[in-house]
Structure formats: C-alpha cells, structure tokens
Amino acid sequence: MLTDRPSAQDMVATSDTSYSAALRRADRDRGTQDGEQGIPALAEVRRRQAELAGTGKSVTVGYQLVLLAELHEKLTELHAQFLQMSRTAGLELDRCDERIERAREDVLRWEQRVEAARVPLTPEELLPRNREEQRWSDAMLRHRREVARSRRVMCAQEELEHARDQVDRRRAERVAAVRQHQAAASGPGTRARGLVELYQRRVAEYLAALAQAHPHGRTLYPLLSLPPVELPTWVLETSSPSADTGSSS
Template identity: 65%
Template sequence: MVATPDMSYPAPLQRDDRLRGRLDGEQRIPSLAEVRRREQELAETGGQLTVGYQVVLLAELSQKLNELHVAYLRMGQALALELSRCDERIERAQEDLRRMQEGLRDASVPLTPEELRPRNSEEVLWAEEVLRHRREVARSRRVLRARENVDHARDRVERRQAERAAAVRQHQEAASGPGIQAQRTVELYQRRIAVYLAALAQNHPEGGTLYPLLTLPSIPLPGWVTESSPHHHDTRSLT
C-alpha cells in the first residue's frame, strides 16, 4: 500500500523505529537460524513471518483498529436510535395526514336534504335558492379549510422525511472518519515496519541475507472498512 501524501509519520517516531531496528540488529535479533526455522514452520502451517519489533507494532496496530471499530459501531448505534425517532415522527405526521384527508373527504360530500332544511325561524323565511346558496358557501369554506389542513399535514410529512434523510447523510459523512483513519493507520504502521526492518538489516551481521527474508507483512484493511458502508445502515430516506 502506498502512503498518501498527508500520511503523518512524525520524525521522533521515525527515530524510535530506526533505533529499535539498529538495536535489534546489533544484538542479532532475530538470528538467521531463527528466521530459517520460522520459515519452515510457516511453510507447513501458513501465515506470515513477523520478527522482533514487528510483533509489537502489529499488536499496537490491532489495538488502534479495534478502537476505531468501536467508534464506528457507536456511530451506527447512534444512527439507529436517531432513525427510530425519525420514523416515529414520520408515522405521527402520516397519521395526521390521513386524518386530514378523511376530513377533506367528509367536507367534500354533497349537501344532504337534511342540511338544506331551515335551522331557525329566520331561515324559514328564506327562499330555497338563498338557503341552498348559504349552505353551499359554508360547505365551500369547510372544503377550503380541510384542503389547507391536508396541505399543511403533507408538508409536515415531507419535512419529517427530509429530517430523516439529513440524519442519514450526516451519519454517512461522520462515519467515513473512522474508516479513513483506519486506512491511514495501516499505512503508518506499514511505513514503521519498513523503517524498522531496514534499520535492522543494515545493522545485523547477517543483514544482507536476512533482508530479503524479512518482507513487509500484508496488512489487509478490516472488513468493516472494506465491506461495510454507512449507506448500509439505511437508505430509504434517500430514494
């Protein structure tokens, strides 16, 4: 893996890794015989050859990746909780919309003979056409108010759905952080191991023979970085 230009490898850390490689090399750690023996074992059992300080660095890397994974999982849990709340608000808004739509249907029903009858002594004196006109005007107003209620309720549903979509997008942006940091951390530790091995081979009495054997271990990205995605949490609100 090629390190990205913004990969941070502080000079003090480089000095420490070179020093550790020099000290191990001067102390013949590991010996050529040990490396040969490990090669034979790994040829039978499989695995990668790691020696000396490599083991420490790989353990540190594993711990850091685990911490990033925990952070990633917490983000997913936070999103699940937020989406649950969003879904509750959407459900309530949709229920309100259904009630408003029912109200509009009721208001739109044609006037019944019962509604066209006079309701007081004053209305008894009105002509039938005047009474019907008054009733139709009142009905039109009810329909208008009911239609406005439906529009407002539909707007609330759309706002709640937009809030949900925004929550998903914000999580996707935030959740990319641990994955990016994991990639950079893997790159950093590959560079650290490379510096350590180079210093070890340079200072080891049998370094010329050891160096081709002490290859950089393959460090695959964790599955949650390469296979998981924030999009997998929920994308319904984005369609």
C-alpha cells in the same frame, strides 16, 4: 553492510499519513539495536518460515509483533467508536421514521376529512335550524349551506396540503440525518486507513534498519517481508454505499 536495499518508502505506498521524524528515528534506532544484537536469530527465522510454509503467512518476529499488536489495539478502539456512532445513527433514524409515520397519518386523516367535506348536502342539512332560517327561501338556504360546505372543503384541503408538506419536511430531515451520520462515521474509517498505512511504514522502517545492522541482514531481509495488513471489514463498509441512505418511503 547490506547494499542496494530498497528504502522503507519503496516498501509501502506513499501516503499523507503522519509519520513524525521522532517516530521514524525511534523505529530505525530499534531496528539498528536489534540488528547489532543479532535479533532475530537467522535460525529462528528459518524455523518460523518452515512452519508457515504453504500458509501464505509472513514471518513476523520481535518488534514487528509489537507494532502490529499496537495497531490492532488502536483499530479496536476505533471500531468501538464506529459502533457507538452506528447506534446513535440508528436511534436518530428511528426517531425520524416515527415522525414521518405520524406525518403520514395526519395526511390520511385530512384526506378523509376532505372527502367527507365534499359529500353533497343531504335533505336533512337543507332544513332550517332556527326561526330566522325558517323565513329564508329554499334557494337562499341552499346557498348558505353550500357556502359553508365550500369553506369546510377549503379548510380541510389547506390542512391536507400542510400535512403533505410536513411529510416532505420529515423525509428531508431524515435524508439530512443520514448524510450527517455517514460523514461522521467516515471519520473512524479514515483514521483506521491512516493507521494501517502508518504502521506499515513503521514496520518497513524498522526492517530496513534491522537488515542494515544485522550480521545476516542480506539473508534476513527477504525473509522478513512486510506482512500484509488487511483493513477490517467495518472500515470497508464505511467506504461502501449504505443500504439505508434514503428517506423512508
């Protein structure tokens, strides 16, 4: 019997990853079964170790490969979900940018109208336009024209402020959309991290049981080290600040 071996929990960092008792039992049973059957053969493991010498890679055989392939398949599915979320987010942000641009164009138009409304009255504008106005004095006519001009300026200014508020609202909508999509996109990344930890624990549990039951368990145990499982690049990206998280300028 192999004694003083580290437990499966010692071989990986503890986490909240769900590892059910049934699944743990299945992994241990598989390790015990392979160990009792002398799988893998010590000679085969040493041969693989010699082939990988200097590469920095770990020897992985049998059930280890099955678990790692299963993990890869699940990560691939999560990556597809992540890509779909990214496409959806991109389309939504494009729509936000379009709305912001239209709101900016409205601001520009109303700025031009305010500027046009503020232009001083021309001599032609001060001329009478009907018989009633022909009876007015020049001062009264100018006063009426200035009142009308002030109203035009005020109305245009109100519309301009409304247009500027609309730009602010559209920008706020974009910021909210970015945050919403970032929160949603973190789901597959969190799930991927959990899966990596889960499968590291599963491999560790299997190896511990294998070493316990295998005739050459004491020798095999250090050779069948737990292979490192690197997080996919896309998972790391979900935990990094996005280059496009703010509102369109």
